[in-house]
Amino acid sequence: MTRLTTEALIIDIPGRASVVPLNLAIEPGQVWGVLGPNGVGKTTLLHTLAGLREPRSGQLLLDGTPLGNIRRKTVSQRMGLVFQDRQDGFPATALETALIGRHPWLSPWQMESGEDLAIAERALEALDVIHLKDRLVNTLSGGERQRVAIATLMTQSPEIWLLDEPTNHLDLQHQTAVMKLLRQQAACDRAVFMCLHDLNLAARWCDQILLLYPDGQACWGPARDMLVTSALESLFGQRLLSAELDGFPVFVPG
Numbered sequence: 001m002t003r004l005t006t007e008a009l010i011i012d013i014p015g016r017a018s019v020v021p022l023n024l025a026i027e028p029g030q031v032w033g034v035l036g037p038n039g040v041g042k043t044t045l046l047h048t049l050a051g052l053r054e055p056r057s058g059q060l061l062l063d064g065t066p067l068g069n070i071r072r073k074t075v076s077q078r079m080g081l082v083f084q085d086r087q088d089g090f091p092a093t094a095l096e097t098a099l100i101g102r103h104p105w106l107s108p109w110q111m112e113s114g115e116d117l118a119i120a121e122r123a124l125e126a127l128d129v130i131h132l133k134d135r136l137v138n139t140l141s142g143g144e145r146q147r148v149a150i151a152t153l154m155t156q157s158p159e160i161w162l163l164d165e166p167t168n169h170l171d172l173q174h175q176t177a178v179m180k181l182l183r184q185q186a187a188c189d190r191a192v193f194m195c196l197h198d199l200n201l202a203a204r205w206c207d208q209i210l211l212l213y214p215d216g217q218a219c220w221g222p223a224r225d226m227l228v229t230s231a232l233e234s235l236f237g238q239r240l241l242s243a244e245l246d247g248f249p250v251f252v253p254g
């Protein structure tokens with residue numbers, strides 16, 4: 001089980017003042033949702049947590065060890081990221097793409113084994129894209145490509161799953177299936193940390209919420225404490241109507 005913590009972390013957004021340092025503890029079993037308006041820094045935070053961008057200040061610890069002191073290969077065995085956008089310049093099938101998730105587990109030039117292949121195929125099956133395994137990814141629809149990206153993360157099998165708007169391009173049924181899958185991963189003591197734009201998906205599936213404000217303010221905590229209509233209205237500059245359905249808050253624009 002792996003725990004990712006941030007100590008006095010300030011992400012580096014050009015021209016943005018450093019306001020609230022983030023002291024987050026992303027624990028096994030938790031599902032985090034990061035909410036905030038466009039340009040607030042959700043992707044920058046995710047890339048910083050993944051070690052792809054330097055923070056302005058503060059540090060990241062993986063099980064108490066500073067991220068920079070851990071071999072990159074070890075980091076990628078323990079933590080993986082689904083990007084918001086991807087480039088498919090290199091022609092590869094859905095199966096070959098999913099198999100990239102095994103790279104952190106292989107030595108240089110080592111071929112994938114039958115077991116690696118089975119892991120990738122199980123992930124494609126779980127994301128309902130196994131029937132597309134021999135298709136070139138640049139021929140897939142947006143939702144199909146998104147599911148292959150999540151299947152690649154599942155193939156990587158890290159303990160910390162970072163996802164940038166994982167429900168982008170997905171229809172309602174696949175949004176629900178993906179959120180259920182993420183909760184199942186958390187139930188297996190993995191940690192899930194994702195950026196979302198859909199308040200209702202966050203309310204239904206996340207147990208921890210981080211709100212990022214354009215002026216650099218931030219607050220975080222259990223979803224039931226954070227998903228308060230007035231706080232969300234000020235976050236998004238949008239009046240909201242809310243109700244409770246099946247034990248979960250639901251928000252619609254007012």
Ligand SMILES: Nc1ncnc2c1ncn2[C@@H]1O[C@H](COP(=O)(O)OP(=O)(O)OP(=O)(O)O)[C@@H](O)[C@H]1O
Pocket residue numbers: 013014036037038039040041042043044045
């Ligand atoms: N290389 C860069 N140079 C200048 N500004 C940048 C750079 N990279 C990101 N930014 C700015 O940093 C801010 C945060 O961007 P980021 O992509 O993290 O936002 P976001 O919250 O993920 O937005 P969205 O909801 O639109 O995906 C934005 O204002 C963006 O324009």
